Amino acid sequence: MTATDTPLQQPRIAWQTGRVQAIVAETSRVKSIILQPANWSGHWPGQHVDIRLTADDGYQAERSYSIASPPEEELLTLTVERVEDGEVSSYLLDELRVGDALEFRGPIGRHFIWSQTRGGPICLVAGGTGITPLMAMLRHRRRSLAPIPASLIYSARSLADVVYRDELDTMAHGDRELRLVYALTREHPSDWDGHRGRVNEALLAESSFTREQNPTFFICGPTGFVEGISSMLVKLGFDPLAIRTERFGPTGA
Ligand SMILES: Cc1cc2nc3c(=O)[nH]c(=O)nc-3n(C[C@H](O)[C@H](O)[C@H](O)COP(=O)(O)OP(=O)(O)OC[C@H]3O[C@@H](n4cnc5c(N)ncnc54)[C@H](O)[C@@H]3O)c2cc1C
Structure with a gap:
């Protein structure tokens, strides 16, 4: 295949x-x-x-x-x-x-898949190790000839808990079609100017795409995280059919 x-x-x-x-x-x-x-x-x-x-x-x-x-x-x-x-x-x-x-x-798994032939924009939202399948999507996207508009909102406890951090930073550097946003829930450097705390509606609204751009969302992480993000996106007016989810386990982020 x-x-x-x-x-x-x-x-x-x-x-x-x-x-x-x-x-x-x-x-x-x-x-x-x-x-x-x-x-x-x-x-x-x-x-x-x-x-x-x-x-x-x-x-x-x-x-x-x-x-x-x-x-x-x-x-x-x-x-x-x-x-x-x-x-x-x-x-x-x-x-x-x-x-x-x-x-x-x-x-x-057939419901939580993306390939570059499906196009974009795509908005990926990861909680902890929920980054894993999203990383496969980003690594695949990087190989496409025309960069597909994408954003990754990645919730982690601290910068030290960000998996694949160097690769993600390198990927986002110089790729104007990829927006990378870290949300640090527990610890952040004193000069951290990124998002502090959990992913909220305001962060989703400013870091994803507009409703008119018709993004497809892929959300992956602990069950509570995935359900919380999905409800916020629906509240923000995004099409529920464009929201794909993968739940990793029973606990919250
Ligand atoms: C489709 C899918 C993809 C997954 N992909 C990944 C992946 O890429 N990387 C990864 O690390 N895990 C992934 N998981 C979770 C993984 O399958 C296991 O559930 C996890 O590794 C825990 O298994 P365990 O045998 O170590 O813990 P268990 O012995 O099953 O559980 C020990 C304790 O931890 C709790 N627990 C179980 N699972 C989790 C969890 N995910 N988070 C927090 N607490 C938990 C249990 O309730 C129990 O109290 C995925 C799950 C699914 C359904």
Whole structure:
């Protein structure tokens, strides 16, 4: 599948094994795992994989992880945040080593995808590690010939918690069609002139696009975050059908 194909009905997806090629520390709580799949026919930015761990006694645990790499790359990047006492995230962050085999299946998901052939503008709103599938979209967008108008509003606890910060800053630098806005909820540098606190209606109104520009929104993060942002956008008068959401988990930002 390439990014220009039309998504087809998804066949049953088989489990396969990927080899861990590299593990990159992104922040103190987040690492990226770079996987070489045994068999991969491509994915759409926004899709995810399921990972399955099997213990010696046969006990299995499965969790979903979004793909952060764009379809143009051969290796798959998954970016995992530590969840306190988390069964699978703890294993992936503390036990997994380069060279290990990891069982997974994918790509999965049809509702939260974007490719450059769909055009823009797009407004991406991330809460914490919800940046992961949005990063696949931005990495894919960067490869397009004509820059598609986009904005990213990224809510993180502090600058140190911003995943892919250098890459995002580099991407936005010199790209007049990409607007990058960080909202820091807990700590910010004393000279921080960006947004302080949670994403609110005013920030959404000034950092996204106008209703007349018909943006498509992609919102990803903890469940409470996603629901809060969606309601604000609807209140601001944006078309509910243009709001796509992906919920990562039960807690708020
Ligand atoms: C479509 C999809 C894509 C996802 N993509 C990513 C991704 O790219 N990166 C990533 O880090 N996670 C992602 N997740 C979340 C991931 O699937 C796991 O839920 C998460 O890693 C926690 O699993 P665990 O086994 O470590 O925790 P568990 O053992 O399942 O839970 C331990 C405790 O943490 C709570 N908890 C569970 N999940 C979360 C969560 N997400 N946030 C906060 N508290 C939680 C539980 O209620 C429980 O109290 C995604 C989820 C979905 C549905």
